[in-house]
Amino acid sequence: MTDFYLIVKNMTRKPLRLFLTCFAIFIAFLIFGAVTTLKGALDSGIDLAADDRLVVVNRINFTNPLPISYYRKVAAMEGVRNVTHMNWFGGYYQDPTQQLVTMAVEPESYLRVYDEVVIEPEQRSAWLQDRQGALIGEKLAKIHGWKIGDRIPISSSIFSHRDGGHTWDFVVSGIFTGENEQYDTGYLVFHYKYFMETQTFGGDTIGWLTLTTEDPSLNEAVAKRIDESFANSQYETDTSTEKAFNKAFIEQIGNIGLIIFGVVFMAFFTILVVVGNTMALAIRERTGEIAVLKTLGFSSARIFRMVLSESLLVALIGGLAGLAAAWFLIEGAKAAMARFLPNLVMGGDTVLQAIGFMLLLGLITGLLPAINALRLNIVTAFNRG
Amino acid sequence: MSEDVLFQLNGVSKHFVRGKEEISIFDNLDMSIERGDFLAIMGPSGSGKTTLLNMLGGVDQPSGGEIHFDGSRVDNLRESELTRWRAHNIGFIFQFYNLMPMLNAARNVELPLLLTKLSRAQRRVSVETALALVGLNDRARHMPNQLSGGQQQRVAIARAIVSDPNLILCDEPTGDLDRKTADEILEMLQLLNREHGKTIVMVTHDPEAARYAKRTVHLDKGRFEQREVAA
Ligand SMILES: Nc1ncnc2c1ncn2[C@@H]1O[C@H](COP(=O)(O)OP(=O)(O)OP(=O)(O)O)[C@@H](O)[C@H]1O
Ligand SMILES: [Mg+2]
Numbered sequence: 356m357t358d359f360y361l362i363v364k365n366m367t368r369k370p371l372r373l374f375l376t377c378f379a380i381f382i383a384f385l386i387f388g389a390v391t392t393l394k395g396a397l398d399s400g401i402d403l404a405a406d407d408r409l410v411v412v413n414r415i416n417f418t419n420p421l422p423i424s425y426y427r428k429v430a431a432m433e434g435v436r437n438v439t440h441m442n443w444f445g446g447y448y449q450d451p452t453q454q455l456v457t458m459a460v461e462p463e464s465y466l467r468v469y470d471e472v473v474i475e476p477e478q479r480s481a482w483l484q485d486r487q488g489a490l491i492g493e494k495l496a497k498i499h500g501w502k503i504g505d506r507i508p509i510s511s512s513i514f515s516h517r518d519g520g521h522t523w524d525f526v527v528s529g530i531f532t533g534e535n536e537q538y539d540t541g542y543l544v545f546h547y548k549y550f551m552e553t554q555t556f557g558g559d560t561i562g563w564l565t566l567t568t569e570d571p572s573l574n575e576a577v578a579k580r581i582d583e584s585f586a587n588s589q590y591e592t593d594t595s596t597e598k599a600f601n602k603a604f605i606e607q608i609g610n611i612g613l614i615i616f617g618v619v620f621m622a623f624f625t626i627l628v629v630v631g632n633t634m635a636l637a638i639r640e641r642t643g644e645i646a647v648l649k650t651l652g653f654s655s656a657r658i659f660r661m662v663l664s665e666s667l668l669v670a671l672i673g674g675l676a677g678l679a680a681a682w683f684l685i686e687g688a689k690a691a692m693a694r695f696l697p698n699l700v701m702g703g704d705t706v707l708q709a710i711g712f713m714l715l716l717g718l719i720t721g722l723l724p725a726i727n728a729l730r731l732n733i734v735t736a737f738n739r740g
Numbered sequence: 741m742s743e744d745v746l747f748q749l750n751g752v753s754k755h756f757v758r759g760k761e762e763i764s765i766f767d768n769l770d771m772s773i774e775r776g777d778f779l780a781i782m783g784p785s786g787s788g789k790t791t792l793l794n795m796l797g798g799v800d801q802p803s804g805g806e807i808h809f810d811g812s813r814v815d816n817l818r819e820s821e822l823t824r825w826r827a828h829n830i831g832f833i834f835q836f837y838n839l840m841p842m843l844n845a846a847r848n849v850e851l852p853l854l855l856t857k858l859s860r861a862q863r864r865v866s867v868e869t870a871l872a873l874v875g876l877n878d879r880a881r882h883m884p885n886q887l888s889g890g891q892q893q894r895v896a897i898a899r900a901i902v903s904d905p906n907l908i909l910c911d912e913p914t915g916d917l918d919r920k921t922a923d924e925i926l927e928m929l930q931l932l933n934r935e936h937g938k939t940i941v942m943v944t945h946d947p948e949a950a951r952y953a954k955r956t957v958h959l960d961k962g963r964f965e966q967r968e969v970a971a
Binding site: 358360361364367368647648650653654655733 | 797824850851852854863899
């Protein structure tokens with residue numbers, strides 16, 4: 356027999372109560388895990404957009420093009436660190452319903468601006484050298500089973516190929532991942548030069564510019580400078596941060612979300628309070644037994660540890676099971692939700708936060724009875740019966 | 741102080757403060773208990789028998805005076821030291837057995853051994869020996885609620901002796917048992933005293949029970965009225 360055996364025996368003395376307690380904690384952390392992840396996915400559009408990244412679009416509408424000359428002009432402006440340009444390709448694979456986020460980019464500057472894109476050095480140089488090469492995200496590679504060297508036909512719902520038809524052949528030069536797990540890797544980028552040479556419209560226009568500034572504090576000034584320098588030209592611009600760009604979109608769903616999350620988190624904390632009270636009571640019932648242990652010669656510190664371990668154990672068993680269930684739930688929903696919430700991933704910070712709450716629950720519920728046990732006067736405990 | 745004296749109480753007093761009132765239970769109590777003694781403490785309810793036993797067991801501390809155990813002072817030890825001292829030297833038997841309800845008989849007996857450095861195998865031998873002594877080997881796997889009152893008290897006796905303490909303190913050990921069962925328990929205590937040399941201090945209301953002891957003291961209004969009783 357060990358202290359741990361005693362702790363487990365104490366914990367399981369009323370199996371139904373233990374089950375109900377653990378179940379309530381399970382539900383609480385299932386809610387916590389699922390909702391926090393969901394919220395994280397909604398927010399990630401905002402969060403992942405770098406603070407110092409600005410987007411320059413045509414003022415009339417962001418689907419209208421800009422002249423390529425803007426790329427050099429903006430690059431030369433004060434406060435601009437890196438700039439790249441992109442064209443929306445309107446890609447799909449095999450079937451127009453299988454939309455594929457595809458963009459024609461200037462490769463070197465693209466990788467400079469999107470520095471959270473992680474790629475092996477050999478793959479990077481292979482892509483830079485191969486005009487027909489495409490860089491695809493890990494997620495796309497997984498969905499379609501594409502490997503490096505594969506020849507993939509991607510069609511455009513906007514452009515036509517010079518050789519006829521709407522389909523371009525790309526060679527997979529590299530597969531990238533994100534610096535963190537939440538980064539959405541469900542897209543494809545390829546060479547702007549190749550795009551311009553092969554499409555029928557010709558010309559040298561770009562869709563938009565994305566740039567990083569020297570410091571987020573310069574954002575406003577840089578945006579103003581850009582828009583002012585192109586004011587009264589044929590192509591006026593509208594510059595805003597990527598964050599603001601995404602935020603405006605997400606805020607529409609966000610406001611409703613906030614209310615729901617508030618209610619759900621209130622439920623989470625209510626469960627914890629109710630459960631905590633039950634757990635504390637369960638230990639208080641045993642005052643007499645604790646007095647006996649003390650009389651037998653168990654030190655106060657040892658009893659303190661046992662009482663605290665018990666409540667921590669209960670909190671962790673219920674909590675980890677709930678968190679695991681939330682994880683399975685999220686993984687199951689991932690595929691179905693992929694189109695709306697590409698970043699539906701339970702992050703390490705959610706897990707840590709949840710474990711933090713479990714420890715807090717165990718500590719708070721166990722601490723008071725444990726301190727009482729520590730201070731318990733054997734004589735008065737026996738007198739009380 | 742004689743070699744044979746296990747407990748020596750010098751001018752021990754005890755008072756409780758209840759509200760503004762101070763209640764004195766003992767004042768200037770002297771007493772000695774010899775090694776190998778079997779002492780019964782009798783007296784009316786509220787006379788302070790339990791309080792005295794608690795002080796002997798280091799569970800309660802006197803308000804004044806000194807208590808010496810085996811030649812060294814114990815009344816001024818810190819709580820943690822007293823706890824360790826109790827674990828080494830004293831076995832407790834309570835009126836209501838006070839077994840842990842979620843542990844079987846053998847594990848209840850094993851409990852005090854968690855405070856020793858004995859190995860698992862050594863512990864098992866000690867538990868079996870103690871249970872055999874109280875005649876309950878065949879009930880080792882029973883839970884307390886599957887045992888009669890007498891059997892539970894025997895488990896409690898086994899628990900009190902398993903770590904081989906010199907002194908056993910019992911507070912009304914037969915108070916909750918019928919005559920026949922009480923006699924069995926008392927015979928067992930007598931055996932422990934005679935054959936195993938355990939010093940026993942027993943509080944009881946029951947004159948029949950006191951007859952098993954070597955001597956009886958009567959506690960009343962904070963004083964002893966001592967008379968020898970033939971064993
Ligand atoms: N913690 C305490 N606080 C205040 N008074 C106490 C406390 N413990 C005991 N007393 C008082 O001390 C006196 C002696 O109590 P004690 O329990 O020692 O009596 P007893 O002789 O064991 O009685 P009984 O035969 O009923 O068990 C009683 O008047 C009791 O009310
Ligand atoms: Mg009493």
